[in-house]
Amino acid sequence: MRLEAGASGWVARFPCFAGPGEIHLRSCPRRAALELARLGAAEAWRIQDRYSRYREDSWTSFLRTTAGDWVETDEEIERLLDFAETGHQLSGGRFDLTSGVLRRVWAFRPGARPPSRAAV
Secondary structure, rough: OEEEEOOOOEEEEEEEEEEEEEEOOOOOOOHHHHHHHHHHHHHHHHHHHOOOOOOOOOOHHHHOOOOOOOOOOOHHHHHHHHHHHHHHHOOOOOOOOOOOOOHOOOHHOOOOOOOOOOOO
């Protein structure tokens, strides 16, 4: 992780979710910014590890192996799914928690170029 002075505070940069992650912090000393950035990056990495479709030990991979069977969840997963359902309802179905539809036009690999707005 790199912590750099930005125009209005600190910017922490770190790799996450197969791309660049950033945390912007204002009005705090460098030492506090570094500690807060470490906490934020650790949480992003925790979420990445728990839900990554590319990790065999992730909850997402586990869910894929259940082939539609009922599974036990915890409060975090229930809240995430409720949030996704709310987004789906509010967007008239345009918000989709899964990446399956988007993967038809977007190659999620190093060096891949984003698709056009029209394709998305």
